Amino acid sequence: MADLLVKDAAQLAYYPDYDAKEPQFISGGSLAIAEGKIVALGETREVVDAIQRPQEVIEARGCLVTPGLIDSHTHLVFAGSREDEFVRRMAGESYLSIASEGGGILSTVHATRQASEEELTELGNARLASMLACGTTTVESKSGYGLDMESELKCLRVTERLRELQPIRLVSTFLGAHAIPPEYKADRGGYVRLITDEILPRVAEEGLAEFCDVFCDAGAFTVQEMETILLRAKELGFSLKAHLDEFENLGGVEVATRLGVTSVDHLSKSGREEARACARSGTVATFLPATTFHLGESDFADARTFIEAGAEVAVASDFNPGSAYCENLSASIILSCAYLHMRPREILRAMTVAGALALNIGDGRGVFKEGAPADVVVWNAHSWNYLVYHWGVNLLKRVIVGGKVVI
């Protein structure tokens, strides 16, 4: 007996398995769920024959049904907002001049350090609710606005608390190496040692993060500093990620893929060599077009070169208060089509299966198949192509996480 039947979708998107490069679409498809998992999917008649008396039916006539979106790169936990700085920046003021007056990332660090765990939890909770209402059912959350032992642990504990508050699934990443904190401005090495010798072991001990990430770029951490931090994180059992080539190509992708990172993210200044390194090593290349867009830039990353090289390509929101204040991953669908030149099926994969791979998720999430967790979105759209084409409004109709109807 099925708990839930999602019935008669105009289009049902699924993957035969993780290895299938392209999703398949069934017209007039249905999906049956029992005990939180998908138990049958296919043409409506076949599914209805295979199960008996579903307890609940969601009519999906005229609708598109897809796996819940997986947003594999966000900076979820922070306090404060930086709209006035954004407005100054868009009016032509330089980021450096804003940062020199205490603006930029350090203004968020200041506000986040000041905020209580309760305040941060409330903020994070509202953001997760909004993400879920936009179709995201799994989201990665990075720390990185604390930049000291106490504040980084506080942010990671907030992420733990948020797991209890929202049905959305969370993956936690430690990003102590997001920026050099003001108190270490004259002692970069000291901050790197604080991370490797004190904070990372404590985060590992408390089991507060699955991933360790480093922001390696001009103005952030060097390739060597990244290597030092990621090697230590690897020893401690973390999976690895790196922010790379957003502002400058420092050659970090080659190094990161050799270290065995699960994903390399941003890649605005990457090219064929980096694409080949990802394809060779099986590293997921994660693009964040919302950041380029938010800042009004035109040099969108060259995702096609990665796709053509055979790399696994994910797209994530990069939700953060400085350069992408948009928690809605589905807003990046049109960006991926229009500015990353990705085909609709590639975009769907990038926000489902590839997102799961970027987060080392192997439980079948992102794939509709028998036995996979039932994370499902029903959209007011008759096809995935239509969802790409009709942008700027939220076409979400229903959300199911782990077999439970949450919206």
Added chain:
Amino acid sequence: MADLLVKDAAQLAYYPDYDAKEPQFISGGSLAIAEGKIVALGETREVVDAIQRPQEVIEARGCLVTPGLIDSHTHLVFAGSREDEFVRRMAGESYLSIASEGGGILSTVHATRQASEEELTELGNARLASMLACGTTTVESKSGYGLDMESELKCLRVTERLRELQPIRLVSTFLGAHAIPPEYKADRGGYVRLITDEILPRVAEEGLAEFCDVFCDAGAFTVQEMETILLRAKELGFSLKAHLDEFENLGGVEVATRLGVTSVDHLSKSGREEARACARSGTVATFLPATTFHLGESDFADARTFIEAGAEVAVASDFNPGSAYCENLSASIILSCAYLHMRPREILRAMTVAGALALNIGDGRGVFKEGAPADVVVWNAHSWNYLVYHWGVNLLKRVIVGGKVVI
């Protein structure tokens, strides 16, 4: 006695009058409404003292309150959707090759001609409901997918019926000169005469449109054809508009402003000369960044040149099935900031007061002042700057049209 009090807004945006270039912002402001009009606005204490016992109070604590948005350029009434064509175009296929197979604008013309008045009304009604839910309280609606007497009249009658179905306010525009219909491919002059001698007089007689618009560009109508059509429309008492300089600058802005058009729209290929012509003649320059964005282009119009020349600048959605399938004008806020380089106050004006001017609306809509119609939006945002900065989600909380709470 007030019917309604919108109370304690974190920020209340208003214009002292139409001529005030920039909106003003009151922190902790309130707004009182009676008989559909604004009767008081200012700091909460002053407003509360000025009125007595409001029948209803909307708490706006923590919220931004603005005039309802005015979307002065949309192609609202059509049937069919063109997502597959869009996907092919984004994959590199040329518009010409798609059009030669019956795609492009003529596929919408075909579907619209086939559709009944009831079908078109149902489609338009759903689109208007969505626009209202995104904060638009006045919208212009163009015909232009009928391209023959019967079908153009059908679309304009649909617009009339929609006025009864939705609280959103409508302005109707006749755009018979949107494209040369297939049956006149070999006889352009014949189609221009059909418009000037038959359709326009009939539209005037039936009072079905306030404006007459012409699409003057490469692949559409020539400057001379535009002049012929607009002169005839002027004789018949229509106000005038023109689509200009989207693909090529044919010199039409100069001609249109001399003819006394209320607005010139698109202007992607316009420059200083066109800006000066608008400023000199008082013609509203209407920018449509959603179109450039939807097609993944980078050559956004040069709105700053128009602003600096002193022209009145509006921003509209250009909602249409070919190049901007987004009925949400507020999605163009971030586009105007990031890619048209407009300042937040300029954007607010462009979507309220300037939208009203582009539609010859003189009843005070778009301006919060005593005596103006009470079209009001309450946003889940603490400031207008925050609404610019936090994009990709619908932050709308309440909508009031003519003093009635409709959302």
